[in-house]
Amino acid sequence: MHHVVLIVYPGFELLDMSGPASVFNGANRALSQQGKPALYKVVLVSAQGGAIESSSGVVVETRPITEIRQGDAHTVLVVGAEREQLLPAVADPILRAAIPGLAAKAERFGSICTGGFVLAALRLLDGHRIATHWDSCKPFTENFPSVTVDPDALYVVDERLWTSAGVTTGIDMALAMVAHDLDAAIAGEVAKRLILYARRPGYQSQFSPLLQAQVKGDSPFADLIGWIQANLDAPLDVPSLAARAGLTERTFHRKFVAAAGETPARFVEIARLDAARMLLSRGLSLKSVAAQVGLFPPARLADAFERRFGVAPRLFRDMHAEL
CATH class of the missing domain: 3.40.50.880 (Class I glutamine amidotransferase (GATase) domain)
Structure with a gap:
């Protein structure tokens, strides 16, 4: 025992x-x-x-x-x-x-x-x-x-x-x-x-860019950020997000940076890569992950992933995938 x-x-x-x-x-x-x-x-x-x-x-x-x-x-x-x-x-x-x-x-x-x-x-x-x-x-x-x-x-x-x-x-x-x-x-x-969404690995950050932005009580983009998280495979460029927020592109960009602390493009990339890291740790193929997080083709995911985390996504999956 x-x-x-x-x-x-x-x-x-x-x-x-x-x-x-x-x-x-x-x-x-x-x-x-x-x-x-x-x-x-x-x-x-x-x-x-x-x-x-x-x-x-x-x-x-x-x-x-x-x-x-x-x-x-x-x-x-x-x-x-x-x-x-x-x-x-x-x-x-x-x-x-x-x-x-x-x-x-x-x-x-x-x-x-x-x-x-x-x-x-x-x-x-x-x-x-x-x-x-x-x-x-x-x-x-x-x-x-x-x-x-x-x-x-x-x-x-x-x-x-x-x-x-x-x-x-x-x-x-x-x-x-x-x-x-x-x-x-x-x-x-x-x-x-225990109804846990995922078994989180230790290397995962305590801080989620989505959560950090959403917890700001006066954030005008809490709903939009939730939508981004649920639709990572959708077009998430500034014109599309600005239209969804009902703002001009310039106003949207300025207000989003003030609320989230990141440019819209940077914020979306971080959200996509964090999701990709979680999916890779579950052993999914690069092709499947790239499609799910909106970083298709896989070569695009590989470039962005290695730039952010300093390791190729395929190697990361082999090291961390759940057995």
Whole structure:
């Protein structure tokens, strides 16, 4: 049995814990359907044990971290929280005494979201590359200069160390763990049961140009951006987009740059290439991908993809396609 120890504390982010826990439970369910025994046992621990209230008010029951013997925890993960709740956890003497030993003997250890601050304060991240929530990248770098923070990655695997970015990326990292421990088919089945659009790879950026543009509350192009995303194979030149927006080409170009931070042409190319990267990671042919994202013929996709990501799309697919 593979014991997954999730370390929580008062005010922790519930989804940081429940997301990965659901993934590991889903893997056990998938194994059961194949007539195989469960692999994972999820254990929630805290400094003192007992009932621990999350930031959302949901209370979970935990065991004292001191009850977990070194070597009995195969995966050890510290969940995240907002700064006010995180600081007491960083300073907690019981956690500070217990975590290094558990991490040293575990098959892998790491953090979800801002939980990395707890590990960094214990010098467990020195010399490593890590992921954390995008809003914490700057303070992390300032406080822990010996740690390399990847501001874009959803999660980072550096030897035994696994770290994820904000909140839902813990699910992506847990799925990658399942794929590593079992196989990609089981991980895919879990993702399907959780109604996930896709099993996102760690190299995918935390930031989507579509999302960044849409989240601006005063953006006049939120609907148009959604339409672009759903119609990447359509003509998406400035005249077509301006007509759809009901603006002159000059006015559209000026207002779009102000709202999205990119020219329309650049924005469309980024959206198309991000979609192409996701499709290639699923093993689709270059011809199919090029047609779906509006970068046909395949030679056009290849040129744009290599210019953006520094690798040929065919090689990228061979390296990252799900088995």
